[in-house]
Each structure stands twice: as C-alpha cells, then as structure tokens.
Amino acid sequence: MVYLDRDGTLNFDPGYLNQPEQLRLLPGAGQAVARLNRAGFKTVVLSNQSGLARGLITQDQLEAIHQRLRELLSEDSARLDGIFICPHHPDDGCACRKPAPGLVHRAQRELGVSADNAIVIGDKASDMELARNVGALAVFVRSGNVPEEEQARMAERGLAPDYVARDLTGAVRWILEMNKSELGGSVVGSYRRDGTDELAT
Numbered sequence: 001m002v003y004l005d006r007d008g009t010l011n012f013d014p015g016y017l018n019q020p021e022q023l024r025l026l027p028g029a030g031q032a033v034a035r036l037n038r039a040g041f042k043t044v045v046l047s048n049q050s051g052l053a054r055g056l057i058t059q060d061q062l063e064a065i066h067q068r069l070r071e072l073l074s075e076d077s078a079r080l081d082g083i084f085i086c087p088h089h090p091d092d093g094c095a096c097r098k099p100a101p102g103l104v105h106r107a108q109r110e111l112g113v114s115a116d117n118a119i120v121i122g123d124k125a126s127d128m129e130l131a132r133n134v135g136a137l138a139v140f141v142r143s144g145n146v147p148e149e150e151q152a153r154m155a156e157r158g159l160a161p162d163y164v165a166r167d168l169t170g171a172v173r174w175i176l177e178m179n180k181s182e183l184g185g186s187v188v189g190s191y192r193r194d195g196t197d198e199l200a201t
Helices: 029-038 059-074 102-111 125-134 147-157 168-181
Strands: 002-004 043-048 082-086 119-122 137-141 163-165
Touching: 029 043, 029 059, 029 168, 043 102, 059 082, 082 102, 119 125, 119 168, 125 137, 125 147, 137 147, 137 168, 163 168
Parallel strands: 002 043, 002 119, 043 082, 119 137, 137 163
Antiparallel strands: none
8 A cells, every 4th residue: 555645745735725726746646656556556645634624725625626636647547546634723633634643544444455565655754754653664755845844854853764756756666666676575575764766866
C-alpha cells in the first residue's frame, strides 16, 4: 500500500485549494501513479483538510476537487484506490489528523489491507512522522512549496526519511527499483534507509 499526500505531492499547493479549476497536477504525477498501479500497489491519498472546519471550503467543493483529481489522473491511465481526509481543526485533538495514524487505520479497514509493507510519500514533516507512527517506509519529496523548511523540521524532530526524491516520479522510481531488487520478496525488505535521489539536490 502506498499512501500519498495530496498538495505538494500530487498537485501544486496553492494554499487553501477550494475550487476544482485550481487543481493542477505536478509534472509527471499522473504517470508516476500509473506506474504504481501497474506494479500492483494499492494507492490512496491521505490529506488534512482543516479548511472544512474553518469554513474555507464546503464538502461539495472538496468532493468536486477530488473528482477533478481523479479525472486528471485518468488522463494518464492512473487511478486511486481511495481518498481519505481529516476534516478537523488542528486544535480538535482528533485521531485522524496527520501525523496521527487514524487515516491509515481507516484506509486499512475499508480496503481490507494489512499494515505490512506500507509506504508513505509526502512533502511535509508530518507525513514522515506519520510513516514512523505506523511503521511504514517514509519517502520525502521536495516538490512542495518549502522543502528546506520541512527538512529542517524533520531534523528538529529526529525524523530520517528512508529516501528523499525530487518529486513523485523519483519516489516511484526508487520504490519500483527496490521492489524489483527483492525478487518477489517483501516490498519493505532491505530498502536502504538513507537514500537520496540524485536529482534532489
């Protein structure tokens, strides 16, 4: 199972995205998801959407945005197995706002998958902390708005990604290379824990 962040990982992050026409995929994102699909990985999006609690976006607007996301991905023959969001305010103390593990647990229940061999890909320190909290591999992508700030936060929190990639294309390339090297074994297996995409510098 591959858990993807949304803004800054799949699509450009404009701040609070509240209209479907604002959504634009990052270069290569659709093809990267399609490669995961073809390789047999279930692929889901996990996203904090506190704009719902703040009154910055409605549920109907959010659903329209996610329909647009699926449509754009389908242009590259890519699909998502699910989209799971946390609608709560950061101060609510809920169990589903990343880096809490609630969204991962919900996805596992609804899709009938185990916790084994999970991978989290995202552009935020909270995504890397989520990976640590659920025992998943952590892949950081530098395609968000402030990658240096996020990497500084990771250092402050003692978070060491298993791999750092320039973007989702680089992240998926690494995942598939490591999966292939296992010759049919565990997806997690012997993944290097200090990898860095040569294009990420």
